[in-house]
Amino acid sequence: MDWITTVDHKKIAILYLIAGGFFFGIGGIEAILIRIQLMKPMNSFVSAQVFNELITMHGTTMIFLGVMPIIFAIMNAVVPLQIGARDVAFPFVNALGFWTFLFGGLLLNLSWIMGGAPDAGWTSYTPLSSSEYSGTHGVDFYTIGLQIAGLGTLIGGINFLATIITMRAPGMSYMRMPMFTWTTFITSAIILFAFPAITVGLVLLTFDRILGANFFDVANGGNPVLWQHIFWIFGHPEVYILILPAFGIISEVIPTFARKRLFGYSSMVFATILIAFLGFMVWAHHMFTTGLGNVANALFSISTMLIAVPTGIKIFNWLFTMWGGQIRFTAANLFAVGFVPTFVMGGVTGVMLASAPADFQFHDTYFVVAHFHYVIVGGLVLGLFSGLHYWWPKMFGRILSETLGKWTFWTFMIGFQLTFFVQHFLGLMGMQRRIVTYLPNQDFDLLNLVSSVGAFLMGVGVIMFLVNIVITTRKPVNAPNDPWEDGRTLEWSIPSPPPEYNFKQTPLVRGIDAYWKEKMAGHTEMTPAEPVGSIHMPSATPLPFVMSVGIFIAGLGLMFSKDDFGNAFMNGLFNNYIVVIIGLLITFGAMALRSLYDDHGWHIEPEDQDEKGVRT
């Protein structure tokens, strides 16, 4: 019950981790099924229809329901601690963001058992996704499920922005914030500006499908290219939402395990901002072959290649950080160091794709699939593994097994390279994307088999990680404040896991790597910036959960509002939007309750302020 009503960022982090992990597992199973089908030519392991559903759901689930929530888990667990705050700016909204994401994801995945999953690709291009060519409800689950999950992400972004703007500890100016906090800040800004575009896009597609609108219907004046533009105006910034947190994690892990401060802090900050800014000006590189013309193609080629510059700055800064450091290869650091060359490989194929004329050859082949898996899996996922191993003791008070962690790294990394390296060549040889099978004797067979074997190996790696979690959960909660002994930032100055209020006294920050600065001055603890006092905490509440249930009901109601159920009662309920109205009443009713009844919170008195933290 505690977990349903919590507004504590540390608990919400764990909720995000569990839910994200669960959906990541589903996405992983979808991947394995895809690779089994593609293991040999003319295979019939799954039908073409099911295959299309698998590839659509694999992409959609992994991005929106798998890795993004895990990113939010780490942001929630770490950022308030790194800035010396007791929680985020809007704890209620934080919980609401989680439950909304969860119910959106559940709605999307219900499609598997309610008439079929969406099957028009994770990009859902029109007119394939319009009602003429997608007559069943699959794509509706996509438009409505993603819309709901997306709302959760948007409010999460606003929350972290406000938190970082107003709640930094005294002495922590913007240029003294840890890099992970900086990347959270910039990522949240990208979320704020990119998600409204997909909100509109999904509304337009929903209106086309359910209300008979004509945005993308050529016969009545619509234009399918409009969908592509709107989707990618969101979609390209989205991939920077995915990778910037990983950059932040790497910028924390590498200095800690090199016992050396991050090289080029200011340029790292500047590069992050530049990547985010440029990220909004490159979207049409996904559309080079649609016929936009030479001027547009040239502009977008150049802007896309430009992004390689700030990214390169970051890579060199990580290398210069390691150079001359006393490097310790913990599991976390293995993942971080493995990230660097793998992400670079993904980045350089990105520059290749950025050349519009070359892209006419690469587009819709496995070359593209190889590229984005290198940056998302070889980049983001390795970064997430690194971050999870690094901050696990802070979140759970236990250190993950280093031995198992190293086994996980090598298995996953080797599996990854096997799976995706060969796909570059498959693409260059002409194997198209999103095809359910391929003819033999095109030299595709061996490479596809290798790729599938690699996928199984990645699966083994993930299972090892899960085993590590289970084994570690049996250990006692006895991790020290600073388990890596070389912690540089504020989260390592408090117990693992932290007490409910995080900091007994808000710390005083004297520079970058605030905790390291105190250590170098001979202190074991941070200097407090306030006296010990009564700490005000927000109250737990079931309203975020209730609001999300309401939106879920409304979404279902909207989706089936034009159906004929064959019985008058159901038809009455759905065709007259009664289910939608009930759902909205629940949500807005809960909102009204929240606004009209003040939460005065509760206090933790000084005498209760020394017990250990979050009981998980």
Place this chain on the structure above:
Amino acid sequence: MSVQDKSDQQPVKHRHRTEGPQKHVVVFIFSIILTLIAFAAVKAGGVNTSFTIILLVVMAILQVFVQLGYWMHMKDKGHLMPILFMAFGFFVAFTCIIMALYWVWW
């Protein structure tokens, strides 16, 4: 009690000169005038179309500037973050407009 609130030390007995409505009424009248110009330009009809369009857009932008600046206090101290974020929001909106005007039909 947290030390994080910078302006909790509100001087209690200090008499603040509360601003009168004058500036805002001026903004209102200015907005009305800009709106009237825009409507008049369209009603007149005889004016060259591209000129009319530019005039309409300029009138709108001017009106938005004064409303954001005065009615929403964006010109006042302590609004750096709001300005930055609204500006970037307008920038992204602007790229969407460019997309719509040049890269949807050809």
Place this chain on the structure above:
Amino acid sequence: MTTSHAEPVSGQLPHEPEKATLEGRNKLIGFWLFLGGETVLFGTLFATFLALRGQTNEGPSANELFHLPLVAAATFILLVSSLTSVFAIQAMHRGNRNALALWLGITVVLGLGFLGIEIYEFYEYVVHKEFGMTTSAFSSAFYTLVGFHGAHVAFGILWIGLIIGQLFRKGLTVVTAPKVYVSAMYWHFIDVVWVFIFTVVYLLGKVG
């Protein structure tokens, strides 16, 4: 976190009560951020409209449909309501709860007037001009853009109405002041959006 007091200390409300607490300041910056996102939301809707405004599919066009005097009246009403919401906040800064509630009430009434005009307009189009959501790409874009704005106005009316109620139940305090301020920010924003709507949809529609 700061303990925010529900009752004004010795009857003295700080000059800018909406900024007197951390929670209040968070609400303000949080709402500015939200407005940044809403700017992109409406930007995308405007882009869609601009792309599709010529696609009338043998249905009615902008020039045929729009009645500028009506639009001018709606514009004037909304503009006045934005001014009255400024007066409301000024009353709040003077600590005058009753004047605040009065100006907010006038804002709500004007908002209802605007909405009434728009509902009448849509009714005329749908019932008498055969111009509905499904008529053409232009019509879909029109109803979605202008309709989203209208829905925002409707939500704002409901919200400010509740705020007025809250003012009488709980009074003007450092807890209720940020909520009032934020609702006024919202109201200004939808007036700003309307400036672009009357320009891009209606005026440009008549120009061609």
